[in-house]
Amino acid sequence: MGVHRDSAHPRVCRVHAWVWGCIGRGAHPWLYGVHWERVHGGCVHPCTPFWMCVRRGAPPPAPRSGSLSLRRWAQRLCSAAQGDTIFAMSSGHGKCGVAVIRASGPGCRAAVQSLTGRPEPPPPRVLALRRIRDPATAEPLDRGLVAWFPGPRSFTGEDCCELHVHGGPAVVSGVLQALGRLPGLRPAEPGEFARRAFHNGKLDLTAVEGLGDLIQAETEAQRRQALRQMEGELGRLYQRWSETLTQALAHLEAYIDFSEDDSVEEEVLSQVAAAVQALEQEVGAHLRDGRRGELLRGGVRVVIAGPPNVGKSSLLNLLARRPAAIVSPVAGTTRDVVELSLNVGGYPVVLSDTAGLRATADPVEREGVSRARERLQHADLVLAVLDAGAVPAEPGGLGEALGAVLPPAAAAPPPCVLVLNKADLVQDGGGALQTACARGGLPPAALLSCKTGEGLAGLLELLRRQLERLCGDPLAGSPSLTQSRHGHHLRACRAALARYGPAAGADLALAAEQLRLARRHLGRITGHVGAEDILDIIFRDFCVGK
Ligand SMILES: Nc1nc2c(ncn2[C@@H]2O[C@H](COP(=O)(O)OP(=O)(O)OP(=O)(O)O)[C@@H](O)[C@H]2O)c(=O)[nH]1
Numbered sequence: 025m026g027v028h029r030d031s032a033h034p035r036v037c038r039v040h041a042w043v044w045g046c047i048g049r050g051a052h053p054w055l056y057g058v059h060w061e062r063v064h065g066g067c068v069h070p071c072t073p074f075w076m077c078v079r080r081g082a083p084p085p086a087p088r089s090g091s092l093s094l095r096r097w098a099q100r101l102c103s104a105a106q107g108d109t110i111f112a113m114s115s116g117h118g119k120c121g122v123a124v125i126r127a128s129g130p131g132c133r134a135a136v137q138s139l140t141g142r143p144e145p146p147p148p149r150v151l152a153l154r155r156i157r158d159p160a161t162a163e164p165l166d167r168g169l170v171a172w173f174p175g176p177r178s179f180t181g182e183d184c185c186e187l188h189v190h191g192g193p194a195v196v197s198g199v200l201q202a203l204g205r206l207p208g209l210r211p212a213e214p215g216e217f218a219r220r221a222f223h224n225g226k227l228d229l230t231a232v233e234g235l236g237d238l239i240q241a242e243t244e245a246q247r248r249q250a251l252r253q254m255e256g257e258l259g260r261l262y263q264r265w266s267e268t269l270t271q272a273l274a275h276l277e278a279y280i281d282f283s284e285d286d287s288v289e290e291e292v293l294s295q296v297a298a299a300v301q302a303l304e305q306e307v308g309a310h311l312r313d314g315r316r317g318e319l320l321r322g323g324v325r326v327v328i329a330g331p332p333n334v335g336k337s338s339l340l341n342l343l344a345r346r347p348a349a350i351v352s353p354v355a356g357t358t359r360d361v362v363e364l365s366l367n368v369g370g371y372p373v374v375l376s377d378t379a380g381l382r383a384t385a386d387p388v389e390r391e392g393v394s395r396a397r398e399r400l401q402h403a404d405l406v407l408a409v410l411d412a413g414a415v416p417a418e419p420g421g422l423g424e425a426l427g428a429v430l431p432p433a434a435a436a437p438p439p440c441v442l443v444l445n446k447a448d449l450v451q452d453g454g455g456a457l458q459t460a461c462a463r464g465g466l467p468p469a470a471l472l473s474c475k476t477g478e479g480l481a482g483l484l485e486l487l488r489r490q491l492e493r494l495c496g497d498p499l500a501g502s503p504s505l506t507q508s509r510h511g512h513h514l515r516a517c518r519a520a521l522a523r524y525g526p527a528a529g530a531d532l533a534l535a536a537e538q539l540r541l542a543r544r545h546l547g548r549i550t551g552h553v554g555a556e557d558i559l560d561i562i563f564r565d566f567c568v569g570k
């Protein structure tokens with residue numbers, strides 16, 4: 025019997041999803057196999073841990089002695105799975121105008137009927153005003169909107185309902201308790217709605233990650249990127265690559281099997297090679313996007329650095345619009361790294377203020393300087409601050425002062441913006457400095473006075489342009505890869521594709537194996553292949569009700 029672990033993820037049934045969930049929570053995988061045998065007559069599913077053991081001929085271990093028979097236990101669990109309906113408050117917690125309580129599972133229809141006291145739920149996907157009452161006592165709990173989403177046209181693919189009630193704690197807890205008392209309903213675990221949507225084929229893993237990012241998004245650019253990913257653009261890109269590989273593999277296998285009886289043309293091989301090479305280049309270009317998507321997701325690390333007393337902490341406070349860091353005329357005031365999150369022109373920034381860079385005998389300040397240098401090593405963008413009144417107004421001198429700030433050019437130096445602060449103290453308004461900056465091969469520079477705020481608009485615009493360059497426009501071009509997990513599998517995919525050519529010269533069967541390997545890595549990104557081990561990590565980051 026062939027086991028095609030790579031084949032596309034079929035729609036999975038509710039029991040399957042539930043049993044898989046049990047395995048995730050520690051139940052033994054044999055349960056899965058029992059269920060699969062029972063429900064699907066032993067057909068093969070691509071992501072079945074149990075199949076691996078059937079394949080190796082290992083019998084499933086018996087349940088603990090003295091407990092139910094294996095068959096009865098499986099039956100009981102499977103029937104329990106079919107009755108499993110989850111509910112949770114899906115809107116934020118705390119007093120609010122409207123709270124949304126969501127439920128998913130086969131018990132939803134009965135739940136809506138008993139809470140509204142009507143024989144039928146409202147028409148599908150329409151908000152209906154209903155009195156909501158406690159089914160046990162018939163006591164009215166609230167008057168709210170009820171929405172009924174019969175599966176499979178729902179977020180999770182199962183029967184779902186939403187109750188939009190007034191957000192007072194007593195109303196919400198009254199409704200939640202009433203739901204909990206209904207047979208077969210239980211509170212949802214964190215991320216369980218999204219997990220069910222994934223298991224029912226409604227979302228692939230990249231879309232699940234996009235949904236998580238959308239909930240977390242704090243800036244416009246993050247929102248745009250997450251929305252694109254949630255709507256499946258990234259998943260579709262990887263899916264298209266996967267289909268290209270499937271096609272190449274089919275041609276290659278046909279060639280291996282039938283070339284001897286001349287029914288397959290020689291040129292098939294060169295066509296496959298060309299397709300593989302083109303794909304390798306496309307994956308490479310996607311990987312070379314300079315961590316744009318990841319930067320946008322996690323925030324760009326911007327480090328303020330420079331000599332002591334030039335106004336670095338003043339700049340942090342000006343950008344944050346609050347006195348986050350101590351400012352004083354004493355050189356060497358800042359020692360610890362002061363970090364805060366900002367939204368600059370829609371881009372997320374993690375801004376750090378650091379100790380002034382100088383040689384010093386004070387051990388505490390020395391530790392501060394070493395922390396500053398450490399931060400500089402990992403910066404995505406440096407704001408190099410200099411005292412406009414203290415630097416020579418000529419390119420050579422400016423370059424030298426800047427060189428003392430930037431990390432020694434080990435790897436490529438990070439992009440940098442030169443901030444010439446204390447412009448209010450410069451005689452000619454900084455004209456000579458501006459000319460020098462424009463002339464020499466210096467990074468983009470802004471004259472600023474943290475004291476008067478003059479030059480802030482210019483600096484912000486410069487900063488926004490640098491961020492745009494680093495993160496890209498989240499709506500333009502192909503979607504960016506947003507997680508290091510994707511990068512890992514894409515690099516492995518590209519490496520397998522690169523091995524295809526040499527292998528094809530030697531042994532076509534080995535070459536085909538490289539294509540299978542490449543496709544498996546793509547499948548692990550979208551969750552179509554053996555993603556069991558990462559599911560818990562991904563869904564763990566969701567809160568209850570998502
Ligand atoms: N005139 C003038 N004074 C400024 C300006 N910006 C900062 N200062 C003053 O410069 C002094 C040092 O400012 P800080 O922000 O503490 O400088 P720093 O670079 O963080 O100093 P360290 O943390 O000690 O390295 C303070 O007295 C500020 O008030 C400016 O634009 N104009």
Ligand SMILES: [K+]
Nearest residue numbers: 333352354357
């Ligand atoms: K200072």
Ligand SMILES: [Mg+2]
Nearest residue numbers: 336337357358
């Ligand atoms: Mg400081």
